[in-house]
Amino acid sequence: MIVLFTDFGLAGPYTGQVTAVLHQRAPEIPVIPLFADAPTEQPKPSSYLLAAYGAWFPAGTVLLCVVDPGVGSERRAVVIEAEGRIYVGPDNGLFDIVMRRASDPRLWEIIWHPGPLSPSFHGRDLFAPVAARLALGAPIAELAQPAADESGERGWPDDLAEIVYIDHYGNAMTGLRGALLTPETRLVAAGRQLALAATFSAVPRGEAFWYINSNGLAEIAVNGGRAAPTLGLEIGSKIRIEA
Amino acid sequence: MIVLFTDFGLAGPYTGQVTAVLHQRAPEIPVIPLFADAPTEQPKPSSYLLAAYGAWFPAGTVLLCVVDPGVGSERRAVVIEAEGRIYVGPDNGLFDIVMRRASDPRLWEIIWHPGPLSPSFHGRDLFAPVAARLALGAPIAELAQPAADESGERGWPDDLAEIVYIDHYGNAMTGLRGALLTPETRLVAAGRQLALAATFSAVPRGEAFWYINSNGLAEIAVNGGRAAPTLGLEIGSKIRIEA
């Protein structure tokens, strides 16, 4: 299985072209679009989102991950092995949190070049061909060489007390793992102090709360409403933790 | 074939995770996203939309249907058999109109539990595994037991004189079956009286009208324009029928 985690959008040409490359090069492998609306050109919040959602897939999954504002610059193209999964994409911090939470992660720099490379669409021209070959079972060493992990220079925190994603329902995901918070924790967002609830139906309609979402992130919601526009939250909004 | 009828959105993680579960559990079965933008958390308009669009698929189709504002509460999880199709989802009215229009519908309550169940994402953790097994040919009786139809308590009408969906072109679908209206019927929407037209090109550019859409619903449109913003229509807007 090849999973797509990108900021490409679905309707326009980018997801389709990447999917076409994958189908041509690895015809038997299912391609699953997971996120096509990861935080646009923002590797930092995307990194916390990817760590939470990538870990849900079984070992053996190849994740093609493209949030790549530096495409065409000198940033490295990498493959990450972590907990039996393989991640392919740009080396701009997108994989920092995946690596930090893995027991024995490895980073490889891609050296194989499948053909002409457009300066603005490495997702289609480089990362998709690499992902296809890896999904078909090629050893990483045929395409890439071990390289130094430079994530220390970015120094991002283990958990991010910010909004990292607004979903289709208007719920606002934080970069905080819910399991690390206590049931008494209050999250303060946009000046509002919010308590934990187990489910939407546990609070009155119209009330804001936080809960641990189905992939383990602390998420801010309103029962029967849209939390993000109601509270004025967007990607990057800061959250304060009151234990 | 497994058909998805949900309010999940496509770009975010929900449709992707459900699709991943289906591919893992029923690898050979095609998965078709039909609606990912059914009326958000509104089973009533969704029920009329589903009845019109579900009936278009051939017998044997499994429809995975999730518009589920009560996830995590006590609402039942059900399987419906109607006209040779199988519907899987929450028992909150979403299947009322499908059942009412079928000749010998049956309702089953799901009793099989495939594993750990997140309180907020039964679509992924329960309904998708059930749909996968049914699509592979498992008898419903292995997963569910016959149960009482409680739709009478909701008492929804046979047809709904409201807007139930706004499409990508700005056209506004009603919950009214066009075949039950006469060619002389006027639909009054947002204070405007609209006549039937056979096709878009049968009226002057910029003119509003109603027509019977390709799945049988009476739909309000503007030739060369966007009816919903032009007329001020949204999901839930009332329609008056003048015969």
Add this chain to the structure above:
Amino acid sequence: MIVLFTDFGLAGPYTGQVTAVLHQRAPEIPVIPLFADAPTEQPKPSSYLLAAYGAWFPAGTVLLCVVDPGVGSERRAVVIEAEGRIYVGPDNGLFDIVMRRASDPRLWEIIWHPGPLSPSFHGRDLFAPVAARLALGAPIAELAQPAADESGERGWPDDLAEIVYIDHYGNAMTGLRGALLTPETRLVAAGRQLALAATFSAVPRGEAFWYINSNGLAEIAVNGGRAAPTLGLEIGSKIRIEA
């Protein structure tokens, strides 16, 4: 491979129903949504977009193309052969630029009718069944007959100095092939004179420029920003070329 180029949107029912028809009639053929948000009901800008993006696919690809404001009127339904690819859709100019750039294009009028035809959804009821049969290898002559090319009457230019698409990042594609412009060319858009840059990272953050995108179109962008809302560009905005 069957590629979808439409203005249907993805979330609503249209792409899903067309995909269902294709899976039923040509079960083994992958279906790739390329654009579901081609310029709504605008064959002219869509034609330049299709010419740029369709040419990227290998010979043998069947492209199902539906931007069809005249559905239900007398416009012809056609099949185009161009450079080994097969295009299926309405004869309203959508294929004019594809044909003009091909060395020996052929136009056929569809005469096979697969069954009942709704007046408003030929994409599902006619074009998809035709595309499925062609993708399975049926000769075009079984479904269509040679017909006259009437594109001369429209007289559209070889390249279109207008915005033809706004992508998910807010970048604005023109209908101009970048290879026909010189590196010194300035594009004037919304009163702003823009110079060529090789990549996003070659200009300071916040600066607008034009570049040749990964499918050969001249495209207007802002490094780290969203060009279309920033500059006030939309589909149809005129571009002036200063050589």
